[in-house]
Amino acid sequence: MEIRKSVPETLLRPAPLKSRPSGRRLSKLRALLHGDDGMSTAEYAIGTLAAAAFAALLYTVLTGDAVTEALTSLIQRALESGLR
Secondary structure, three states: OHHHHHOOHHHHOOOOOOOOOOHHHHHHHHHHHOOOOOOOHHHHHHHHHHHHHHHHHHHHHHOOHHHHHHHHHHHHHHHHHHHO
16 A cells, blocks of 8 residues: 555554553543443433423413513514504
């Protein structure tokens, strides 16, 4: 390969370890390198439940009388100011 010839040999070899990692350090290293990608089923369930609860709260707030009155008055003022 042309690319391998242009790279110095010292960069192609892995650096030697000064000391071997202990059991605990090795397990942490493995966890970092082979981390859990994505969510598990329980995490999906909690995320879905939280999204549904937020949607219900948002629906309750937006369909409440205060929001409806505020939007109606805003639209009414905008239409009245355009007629003058």
